[in-house]
Amino acid sequence: MKETVLEVRGLSKTFNDIQAVKNLNLTIYKGDVYGFIGPNGAGKTTTIRMILDLIHHDSGSVKIFGRDLHQNFRRTIAQVGALVESPAFYPYLTGYKNLSLFGDLSGGVNEDRIREVLDMMGLARRGKHKVKGYSHGMKQRLGIGLALLSRPKLLILDEPTNGLDPQGIREVRNLIRKISQEQEITIFLSSHLLSEMEMVCNRIGIMYRGTLISEGEVDRMLGGDQDQAEIKVAREGEAKDLLEQKFPGLKPTVKKSGWLEFKKARWDLGKINRELISAGFMVDSICARRKNLEDLFVDLTGESKDVY
Numbered sequence: 001m002k003e004t005v006l007e008v009r010g011l012s013k014t015f016n017d018i019q020a021v022k023n024l025n026l027t028i029y030k031g032d033v034y035g036f037i038g039p040n041g042a043g044k045t046t047t048i049r050m051i052l053d054l055i056h057h058d059s060g061s062v063k064i065f066g067r068d069l070h071q072n073f074r075r076t077i078a079q080v081g082a083l084v085e086s087p088a089f090y091p092y093l094t095g096y097k098n099l100s101l102f103g104d105l106s107g108g109v110n111e112d113r114i115r116e117v118l119d120m121m122g123l124a125r126r127g128k129h130k131v132k133g134y135s136h137g138m139k140q141r142l143g144i145g146l147a148l149l150s151r152p153k154l155l156i157l158d159e160p161t162n163g164l165d166p167q168g169i170r171e172v173r174n175l176i177r178k179i180s181q182e183q184e185i186t187i188f189l190s191s192h193l194l195s196e197m198e199m200v201c202n203r204i205g206i207m208y209r210g211t212l213i214s215e216g217e218v219d220r221m222l223g224g225d226q227d228q229a230e231i232k233v234a235r236e237g238e239a240k241d242l243l244e245q246k247f248p249g250l251k252p253t254v255k256k257s258g259w260l261e262f263k264k265a266r267w268d269l270g271k272i273n274r275e276l277i278s279a280g281f282m283v284d285s286i287c288a289r290r291k292n293l294e295d296l297f298v299d300l301t302g303e304s305k306d307v308y
């Protein structure tokens, strides 16, 4: 039996007339890198704030390490590291001094641990520099370092890649992998970047308009007989009409200009190619690829891919 680290049951929150989170259930197991996914306004930050008791919930319960959050709040929260939205540092102090000051607030940490954390965050050489000169990505990594300082067993990160460029996103991705591999730690992170979450998480929960619409292991959710097929073809609208006529049930859709897609299932791509070519279409490519989280999100919500 897997050990449950974080258990949310029936959690709800309404702001005035906005129901931000509706009857939410989540289960996060020890060792998980759990991706809490959803578009802007889905209710991710509100949920994280309730989990950390930064705001009150209207109903439901939160258990961390098997204990009700309120049962022994100080002891429980001492084992949780969190970064919610952008970290606030003293800009005129060094990265090292900032960690040291925040460490003092939580009972003190020794110098070796501060150096270890700076090293892990890829900031070893910048620890003696003032934070005001740090890039956005460096500040974000320092924030993750701060959350890790007192060796938590559960790390909660709200949108750790928010506002970062592709290089910064890659650095945070590698960092999260490293933290989860090298340490006995469970990670719960929120994001609206589906492809990122697919790369780092073993389990995910998808939030949509305050409701959890799907939860499970990424491989299982995207695996099985769920491949997507894509065709690169000019005059895609006419090609779509032809395929609908020749292959009832195929249901191709226009992915973008010059591209059709459909669920691969048992369709024979060779036959489809032959039909298109004999009707005079120029097929540049036809191939199957694994379903990704974006496809799953569109399947579940009916939203257009453009929301991301």
Ligand SMILES: Nc1ncnc2c1ncn2[C@@H]1O[C@H](COP(=O)(O)OP(=O)(O)OP(=O)(O)O)[C@@H](O)[C@H]1O
Binding pocket: 015, 016, 018, 019, 020, 038, 039, 040, 041, 042, 043, 044, 045, 046, 047, 192
């Ligand atoms: N303090 C508040 N007062 C009023 N409404 C709020 C408050 N906090 C959140 N909301 C509303 O609750 C809903 C969920 O917001 P939340 O910030 O949890 O979403 P999110 O998934 O974190 O979105 P984002 O990706 O933009 O960070 C939104 O409609 C938001 O406007």
Ligand SMILES: [Mg+2]
Binding pocket: 044, 045, 046, 158, 159
């Ligand atoms: Mg948010």
